[in-house]
Amino acid sequence: MRFKAVRAKLLAGINAVKDVTKNESVENPFRFIKVETMGTDCVLLTATDGNMQITSRVFCEVSEEGRLSLVGPRFARFVAGLPEGPVEIWDSSVSRASIEGAGTKFTLARGTVDDFPVMKGPAS
Helix, strand or coil: CHHHHHHEHHHHHHHHHHHHCCCCCCCCCEEEEEEEEECCCCCEEEEECCCCCEEEEEEEEEECCEEEEEHHHHHHHHHHHCCCEEEEEEECCCCEEEEECEEEEEEEEEHHHHHCCCCCCCCC
C-alpha cells in the first residue's frame, strides 16, 4: 500500500474516526484504524469500538493498492505533528508503516488487518 494525501484532509479523516479508538492499550482490540485503498483516488479509514463503526473517505493519490491497520491515537498524533503539505504513507515492512511529510519521516507499528474487528450490518 502506498498513497499521498494533503495533511489537512488526511488529519480531518483520521479525526472523524479516531474518537472510538481513544484507548491505545495493548489489551484494547478496538485501538486500530483500518486504512484501505479504494481505486486510485481515495482511502477509507475505519474504526470501531464494538458498538459502532465509523468510516471516513479521504481523497488522495494512490500509487499502490492495499490495506493496513494503525493504532488510532498514535496515527493521529504523528500526522498532526507534520507540517502542512503532502503526506505519504506506505507499508515499509511486514510490521511497520512509514509516514513522511516535509522532510520528516516516522514509522509506526502495524496491526494485523485480518484481525480488525468487523461489525455486522443491519439485519435484513
